[in-house]
Amino acid sequence: MVRVRLKDVAAACGVSTATVSLVLNEASDRITPETVARVRAAAAELGYTPNTAARSLRTRRTQTIGVVTDTVLTAGSASAMVQGTQDVAWRHDHLLFWLGTQNEPPLVDRAVRALAARQVDGFIFAAMYHRALDFGDLTRGVPTVGLDAVSDDADVPCFVPDDFAAARAAVQLLVDAGHRRIAHLSEPTGDGLARQLRLDGYRTTLAGAGLGPGQVVVPQWGHFGSKAAELASVELLDSPDRPTAVFAFNDIAAIGVYHAARRLGLSIPDDLSVVGFDDYENVASELYPALTTMALPHRTMGQLAATALLTRLGVIDGPAPTGVTRVECPPVIRESVAPPRG
Amino acid sequence: MVRVRLKDVAAACGVSTATVSLVLNEASDRITPETVARVRAAAAELGYTPNTAARSLRTRRTQTIGVVTDTVLTAGSASAMVQGTQDVAWRHDHLLFWLGTQNEPPLVDRAVRALAARQVDGFIFAAMYHRALDFGDLTRGVPTVGLDAVSDDADVPCFVPDDFAAARAAVQLLVDAGHRRIAHLSEPTGDGLARQLRLDGYRTTLAGAGLGPGQVVVPQWGHFGSKAAELASVELLDSPDRPTAVFAFNDIAAIGVYHAARRLGLSIPDDLSVVGFDDYENVASELYPALTTMALPHRTMGQLAATALLTRLGVIDGPAPTGVTRVECPPVIRESVAPPRG
DNA sequence: TTGTATGCGTTATCAC
DNA sequence: GTGATAACGCATACAA
Numbered sequence: 247m248v249r250v251r252l253k254d255v256a257a258a259c260g261v262s263t264a265t266v267s268l269v270l271n272e273a274s275d276r277i278t279p280e281t282v283a284r285v286r287a288a289a290a291e292l293g294y295t296p297n298t299a300a301r302s303l304r305t306r307r308t309q310t311i312g313v314v315t316d317t318v319l320t321a322g323s324a325s326a327m328v329q330g331t332q333d334v335a336w337r338h339d340h341l342l343f344w345l346g347t348q349n350e351p352p353l354v355d356r357a358v359r360a361l362a363a364r365q366v367d368g369f370i371f372a373a374m375y376h377r378a379l380d381f382g383d384l385t386r387g388v389p390t391v392g393l394d395a396v397s398d399d400a401d402v403p404c405f406v407p408d409d410f411a412a413a414r415a416a417v418q419l420l421v422d423a424g425h426r427r428i429a430h431l432s433e434p435t436g437d438g439l440a441r442q443l444r445l446d447g448y449r450t451t452l453a454g455a456g457l458g459p460g461q462v463v464v465p466q467w468g469h470f471g472s473k474a475a476e477l478a479s480v481e482l483l484d485s486p487d488r489p490t491a492v493f494a495f496n497d498i499a500a501i502g503v504y505h506a507a508r509r510l511g512l513s514i515p516d517d518l519s520v521v522g523f524d525d526y527e528n529v530a531s532e533l534y535p536a537l538t539t540m541a542l543p544h545r546t547m548g549q550l551a552a553t554a555l556l557t558r559l560g561v562i563d564g565p566a567p568t569g570v571t572r573v574e575c576p577p578v579i580r581e582s583v584a585p586p587r588g
Numbered sequence: 589m590v591r592v593r594l595k596d597v598a599a600a601c602g603v604s605t606a607t608v609s610l611v612l613n614e615a616s617d618r619i620t621p622e623t624v625a626r627v628r629a630a631a632a633e634l635g636y637t638p639n640t641a642a643r644s645l646r647t648r649r650t651q652t653i654g655v656v657t658d659t660v661l662t663a664g665s666a667s668a669m670v671q672g673t674q675d676v677a678w679r680h681d682h683l684l685f686w687l688g689t690q691n692e693p694p695l696v697d698r699a700v701r702a703l704a705a706r707q708v709d710g711f712i713f714a715a716m717y718h719r720a721l722d723f724g725d726l727t728r729g730v731p732t733v734g735l736d737a738v739s740d741d742a743d744v745p746c747f748v749p750d751d752f753a754a755a756r757a758a759v760q761l762l763v764d765a766g767h768r769r770i771a772h773l774s775e776p777t778g779d780g781l782a783r784q785l786r787l788d789g790y791r792t793t794l795a796g797a798g799l800g801p802g803q804v805v806v807p808q809w810g811h812f813g814s815k816a817a818e819l820a821s822v823e824l825l826d827s828p829d830r831p832t833a834v835f836a837f838n839d840i841a842a843i844g845v846y847h848a849a850r851r852l853g854l855s856i857p858d859d860l861s862v863v864g865f866d867d868y869e870n871v872a873s874e875l876y877p878a879l880t881t882m883a884l885p886h887r888t889m890g891q892l893a894a895t896a897l898l899t900r901l902g903v904i905d906g907p908a909p910t911g912v913t914r915v916e917c918p919p920v921i922r923e924s925v926a927p928p929r930g
Numbered sequence: 931t932t933g934t935a936t937g938c939g940t941t942a943t944c945a946c
Numbered sequence: 947g948t949g950a951t952a953a954c955g956c957a958t959a960c961a962a
Contacts, residue, residue, distance in 0.1 A: 295705040299644035300955035642939035
């Protein structure tokens with residue numbers, strides 16, 4: 247790689263490095279138009295690109311953001327979050343360091359240190375699913391935002407899905423279709439906040455519709471995959487007064503409901519309506535019948551988080567958001583909901 | 589963030605910055621053990637972290653790798669590739685800049701420029717699926733490797749799945765199960781190399797087994813989703829002498845086969861065996877019946893690419909690989925293959 | 931309007 | 947063994 251420095255382009259057009267710097271940093275209103283043109287031409291001619299290390303050393307800004315995440319990079323379903331964050335950052339000439347920590351505290355610590363050593367201008371703490379994050383004073387004064395994560399720290403704006411409202415909307419879909427026995431297939435207890443919020447939304451909606459407390463079933467077998475959900479669903483559905491509709495905690499759980507329905511000879515949506523959550527890529531749309539679900543606004547959250555951070559950093563004008571922002575989860579209506587039989 | 593510099597720790601223990609630098613950079617065999625200890629203690633006490641910008645400026649190395657990719661970040665299914673690359677890089681104190689370009693040439697150009705300005709030590713060109721990449725002399729002498737992509741440039745080691753061998757293995761699975769009428773559901777023509785390699789593997793295996801040229805069907809309707817695959821499959825399977833097995837180009841196409849089978853009242857695997865490709869997360873394992881498929885070695889390829897680049901950079905000892913490395917795609921045996929009826 | 935000079939925090943080359 | 951000191955490439959206060 248040919249290394250061409252400010253000095254080289256200055257020499258090439260017979261001005262000082264200061265002038266070149268001024269021209270190239272848009273402070274060119276102070277410079278004669280013809281000088282500007284000459285410098286620009288020379289820079290282009292030589293293929294000059296500024297050395298970011300030198301610039302950072304001088305300006306104390308690296309135009310770099312550190313993203314510390316648990317399994318976002320591993321899991322894939324949240325890739326839109328990555329893309330949304332990236333898009334906004336790049337549009338403002340910022341680059342992102344993503345670091346996955348598998349959620350192990352020592353790794354988080356190491357990641358933050360490594361990022362701090364790189365003098366990142368800000369941090370984004372991104373979680374794979376909506377939960378509370380406690381990163382203490384790890385970031386020591388470096389602007390920070392939470393993505394799919396909430397924080398105790400009042401100084402950390404956070405962006406999370408509006409699980410409560412979305413759960414309400416999901417259950418309302420079933421109520422509006424005429425269902426009166428609507429069960430909720432929940433998630434085993436963990437550190438996720440989504441579980442409780444979706445449960446609350448379910449209960450609130452049932453109560454509002456005068457449908458009693460409902461019926462909540464929690465898969466018990468280890469890892470929350472479709473298999474555990476299937477077993478729980480079979481138990482739930484294998485009775486004469488079974489529910490006519492199920493609101494599943496997420497699309498993977500909904501797969502379990504589908505499998506259970508098949509085992510029991512129940513047809514979806516004729517015998518059983520199902521609503522999922524997440525709009526999991528290549529899953530919800532590909533099930534048979536295609537699953538009606540609530541979409542997680544991953545891309546939007548990523549964009550909002552990046553925008554918030556850049557605002558805090560003064561890169562984007564305007565008031566920086568504070569507190570927790572709940573982002574709407576739009577419904578994706580497909581074919582798994584129908585009126586109950588009879 | 590409290591800024592503590594080399595100078596501060598030097599002052600704290602009454603030595604020069606040069607000494608501190610020497611100690612902290614493991615060149616400490618030249619320094620008195622007690623001085624070493626004192627410096628280390630002071631550094632820890634003050635919480636010193638080196639300023640990477642300054643170091644980079646001096647050493648001309650940023651310990652940073654630029655990853656230019658089409659849609660890896662958007663699509664999610666290749667997230668293991670991200671993780672594998674990341675793991676290796678981080679283990680050697682290198683960080684990654686990922687930049688998605690949606691495969692638009694001007695964006696690729698911009699991305700490379702932006703990365704070059706950051707003085708990345710090397711480039712990884714990562715593709716979402718196995719294809720040829722032509723990035724010309726964009727990287728101008730910066731070490732580069734290809735990931736899921738091959739390059740004309742002899743100087744660019746590349747890591748791709750061994751699609752040919754995997755396709756052979758997949759079809760052999762069906763041959764071994766006793767099938768003699770095995771069709772291949774291919775992909776519409778595009779810039780992917782996987783298409784031709786999997787097709788070749790299919791044909792070679794059939795020929796080797798004395799099963800003739802086989803039957804290849806190519807979905808024709810626009811974007812290659814499960815819907816197009818379903819339509820093509822219905823046509824393929826709706827005849828008395830239909831194939832008893834289908835080797836699908838990938839798992840998404842296999843979904844289409846499943847849908848077609850359902851429409852035609854064909855049972856998998858009793859009436860029809862299916863083998864997919866990719867082991868797409870939460871898809872292949874969740875289909876009913878679970879799909880037998882060839883796993884794409886995303887994680888391994890990511891690790892290999894990062895290792896190769898770091899070797900080229902002298903960070904990892906050993907001979908740097910050259911040319912194209914084909915990585916094995918392990919079979920994932922599930923429940924979609926059975927002997928043909930009768 | 932443009933040039934000179936200084937310093938950002940490190941590493942590395944010398945002296946001592 | 948350890949300490950001055952000179953770069954690294956750029957931005958900017960100040961001088962001209």
